[in-house]
Amino acid sequence: MGSVSREVDEWTEEPNLHPKRRPISAAQRGVAATSSSEQFKTKSCKHKPEARRWHPYMSTESTSRTGSTLKNAAKHLSNPEVISLGGGIPLSDYFPFEEVILRPSSLDNLNDGEKTSSQTTLHATKHDIADGTSEYDLSVALNYCQGSGSAQFMRWIVEHTEILHDPPYADWQCSMTVGNTSAFDMCLRMLTKPGDCVLADKYTYSSAVETAMPLGVKFIGVDMDREGMLPDSLDEILETWNPEKHNNARKPSVLYAIPTGQNPTGTTQSFQRRKAIYKVAQKHNLIILEDDPYYFLQMDEYVDGASASEIHSPVEFLKKLVPSYLRLDVDGRVMRMDSFSKVIIPGARLGWITAPEQLIERYKRHSDVSTQSPAGLSQLMFFKLLDEHWGHEGYTRWLMHLRKQYTMRRDFIVSACERYLPKHIVSWEPTNAGMFQWLKVDWEQHPDAKDKTAELIEEEIWLESISTGALLGCGTWFRASKDVPCNEVFYRTTFAAAPLPKIEEAVKRFGETIRKVFEPKEEN
Amino acid sequence: MGSVSREVDEWTEEPNLHPKRRPISAAQRGVAATSSSEQFKTKSCKHKPEARRWHPYMSTESTSRTGSTLKNAAKHLSNPEVISLGGGIPLSDYFPFEEVILRPSSLDNLNDGEKTSSQTTLHATKHDIADGTSEYDLSVALNYCQGSGSAQFMRWIVEHTEILHDPPYADWQCSMTVGNTSAFDMCLRMLTKPGDCVLADKYTYSSAVETAMPLGVKFIGVDMDREGMLPDSLDEILETWNPEKHNNARKPSVLYAIPTGQNPTGTTQSFQRRKAIYKVAQKHNLIILEDDPYYFLQMDEYVDGASASEIHSPVEFLKKLVPSYLRLDVDGRVMRMDSFSKVIIPGARLGWITAPEQLIERYKRHSDVSTQSPAGLSQLMFFKLLDEHWGHEGYTRWLMHLRKQYTMRRDFIVSACERYLPKHIVSWEPTNAGMFQWLKVDWEQHPDAKDKTAELIEEEIWLESISTGALLGCGTWFRASKDVPCNEVFYRTTFAAAPLPKIEEAVKRFGETIRKVFEPKEEN
The missing domain is CATH 3.40.640.10 (Type I PLP-dependent aspartate aminotransferase-like (Major domain))
Incomplete structure (x- = not known):
């Protein structure tokens, strides 16, 4: 069995942002x-x-x-x-x-x-x-x-x-x-x-x-x-x-x-x-x-x-x-x-x-x-x-700015999730990089969970959410192949694409959707 | 056997350069x-x-x-x-x-x-x-x-x-x-x-x-x-x-x-x-x-x-x-x-x-x-x-300008060919569109034509031409497949890429190359 032959340390050398450049010939x-x-x-x-x-x-x-x-x-x-x-x-x-x-x-x-x-x-x-x-x-x-x-x-x-x-x-x-x-x-x-x-x-x-x-x-x-x-x-x-x-x-x-x-x-x-x-x-x-x-x-x-x-x-x-x-x-x-x-x-x-x-x-x-x-x-x-x-x-300073902005946006969506989503149904791990917050829905609490598949319930929630005006990505879209079983329900949300008030509104709408779908009697 | 079922005329209608546009929705x-x-x-x-x-x-x-x-x-x-x-x-x-x-x-x-x-x-x-x-x-x-x-x-x-x-x-x-x-x-x-x-x-x-x-x-x-x-x-x-x-x-x-x-x-x-x-x-x-x-x-x-x-x-x-x-x-x-x-x-x-x-x-x-x-x-x-x-x-006016420019450039290279290339060895049909003038070389007049293939002579001329400072494209590069026989020698020249005096100079150098390769005794 091979191994990482030289142990690579995290930044043993200081990064040099001003390397001595090589010329470009005419x-x-x-x-x-x-x-x-x-x-x-x-x-x-x-x-x-x-x-x-x-x-x-x-x-x-x-x-x-x-x-x-x-x-x-x-x-x-x-x-x-x-x-x-x-x-x-x-x-x-x-x-x-x-x-x-x-x-x-x-x-x-x-x-x-x-x-x-x-x-x-x-x-x-x-x-x-x-x-x-x-x-x-x-x-x-x-x-x-x-x-x-x-x-x-x-x-x-x-x-x-x-x-x-x-x-x-x-x-x-x-x-x-x-x-x-x-x-x-x-x-x-x-x-x-x-x-x-x-x-x-x-x-x-x-x-x-x-x-x-x-x-x-x-x-x-x-x-x-x-x-x-x-x-x-x-x-x-x-x-x-x-x-x-x-x-x-x-x-x-x-x-x-x-x-x-x-x-x-x-x-x-x-x-x-x-x-x-x-x-x-x-x-x-x-x-x-x-x-x-x-x-x-x-x-x-x-x-x-x-x-x-x-x-x-x-x-x-x-x-x-x-x-x-x-x-x-x-x-x-x-x-x-x-x-x-x-x-x-x-x-x-x-x-x-x-x-x-x-x-x-x-x-x-x-x-x-x-x-x-x-x-x-x-x-x-x-x-x-x-x-x-x-x-x-200068580019690194720009990236520092983006880190700050995306951190603020991640904090914002997670805090909106905490406020608007029913935690006994929807759960998440706050993300630490990128643009996406992954949400897990406990579909087995759905009133029709015995008669419907997880995939059907995922789609039902997704369409209902669109009808209330919030578009999320379905977890099943991202399965590596059809061999990955559809026994869980996830949604991908991004905190990158919309202005903050819209993110809050969309999370709120998604929370309402979940409540409506999971507790139909209260809603009707 | 099928046929062009409706005869298409050349521009039965006048081209309309100001069509009534369709809107782009928000x-x-x-x-x-x-x-x-x-x-x-x-x-x-x-x-x-x-x-x-x-x-x-x-x-x-x-x-x-x-x-x-x-x-x-x-x-x-x-x-x-x-x-x-x-x-x-x-x-x-x-x-x-x-x-x-x-x-x-x-x-x-x-x-x-x-x-x-x-x-x-x-x-x-x-x-x-x-x-x-x-x-x-x-x-x-x-x-x-x-x-x-x-x-x-x-x-x-x-x-x-x-x-x-x-x-x-x-x-x-x-x-x-x-x-x-x-x-x-x-x-x-x-x-x-x-x-x-x-x-x-x-x-x-x-x-x-x-x-x-x-x-x-x-x-x-x-x-x-x-x-x-x-x-x-x-x-x-x-x-x-x-x-x-x-x-x-x-x-x-x-x-x-x-x-x-x-x-x-x-x-x-x-x-x-x-x-x-x-x-x-x-x-x-x-x-x-x-x-x-x-x-x-x-x-x-x-x-x-x-x-x-x-x-x-x-x-x-x-x-x-x-x-x-x-x-x-x-x-x-x-x-x-x-x-x-x-x-x-x-x-x-x-x-x-x-x-x-x-x-x-x-x-x-x-x-x-x-x-x-x-x-x-x-x-x-x-x-x-x-x-x-x-x-x-306006775009059509720009294209008219290009037509004029490329016509002038085509005229220029053809006239340079007439002046500098030995016509008993190199022949061409003046091109009527695009960027290329195709030249045919009668390789059989080469002193070693009996011992060398057309392809070898093509390469010899090409390399000699580069050494004098004129880069052309070889005809064999453009064969549709290896099945196309190498029994003719062509070069592709473009009148698009170089300033006019350089085109003239390159054609002149190519003419010298041809003379040198085909009449080695005179050169030596």
């Missing part, structure tokens, strides 16, 4: 220029081991990719003397946008109730690179781009990944993605074939299940407790794997994990739990797909509506975060999917993956002939905000 | 709101036949898609009374962008040599919808979106499609895409299975071949002449299809076509040619994937460096365009892929497909669990420019 700044995330690492990886080899895990689709002939030919353009009559790449003269101006939110007044508007503006024209005013401009950002994204914004991503996760193996790399949903789809096509099974939490992100299903890939639900996935349950499924019980599926080699603020249950795996799961992954040689959009929305424990312990510095904030799987990844078995959707904007459709070079190389080849790069304007707006304007420290 | 304007392209058609389709049924053509992957549970639930939010605690959708309060300002190019001075800078600015904040100043704003554009895109920009796309192509069947719809490369990948996954063959021009877009290959889908090259694909060759391949000669592949049901400014050969199918190909498609019941990014880059014939006939009005411009396959599509057998990459910017990663509702519905379900929507800022910038600022007429 050739790497150009239109559709090739670059590698490797070159932007600020720390040496020489003392680290190489990742395991994953080629036997790759699908036929993935191994047969030859990549893009045209994008390969573009490497000759790194010689500035070479004139390209090769690619059908339009000149920026014919782009009908002369300038883009962004007005970002100010970091100065984030903690005051009254948010004063920022006077800062961030500018981009077609000539900023030529003029020497910026390393990135509209002539490059609005043109074609390599599938892995531009060198300009990739540098920030690599530095950020190093500051936050500092993967303990040498050959890690990054590639931009058009979001975690797409990244997951592409990872599945790389690592599975029809008939395969993927391991996941018993209740998991429904969109991930729906992405896998048409590929002939089935999720297998692992039991959970208040810290999410149970390592013993994971180990048992793998130890006792019998293909005959799973339509002749081979033993799974992929684990899908949402370790922080899990969707839908809101659970967060502790550091100990992560280490235990990683050990099981080592024992059975699993690849872990770490889907972690809520990583920065970690909160203090809920304490009777008065949590919100103060965090005073960006470094203190970072050191409070539970280490990711990537930070534990001595073997190079984690493909981490990072998202800006919950911490900047979802509409950029820009995220990134971090994984061993072998896997990133396959991913990039797939991007080149499918999604291509994230939109250039998305890359540009993030570059302007995160690289040129805020830097890593 | 609910359809909201975050991740559902909408259908159907509702934005300005003309009645009642008199038109329904599309054929294509369900038997769909792959198992595609037919087994159930779509996104969470996005389905969002339909309940069309009732403004319902408060959502359902989706993990962040509030725009937490988007760190307060305003986006775009300065577009001015349409006024396009024809003067001196382009004066536009003073117009296009603004978007988070509150424009609430303030009533716009139907689209940052609160919506920067948030999540349905896979098919926002209603706001979809309306413009549907109107544009109706003005340009007015499909002659009733149930056509549109969905936005993240570009034609991704759309083609998704269409293949919808319509083919491993082992299938897809029909295409003998020389075709290499990225399309490379997208198909890892899916186990092979291209079959159809012979071409100066108008592109030959209908008789297409018919013969299908008539004489013998699975045993194609690794037991079933008879192809998909035709991949680049009808205008074909990549790489630059050929454009005439209206007559399109009708003839469509008839063969009817006879063998093919679906046509019409990949048409160069549609608006149609030019007048090259006449000794003095083409550039004047076009005086937007309507005149539109009426000069060769009708698309979509415009001929009485059966609903065309999936047309439209791109902004060559006429606005490539970096938006935003295009759209038009096809029968059955196929669009499957496409949308796939988007919802993979690429999701195009980036919101891309949608917003196109909406601001094309819908709120230029309108259909």
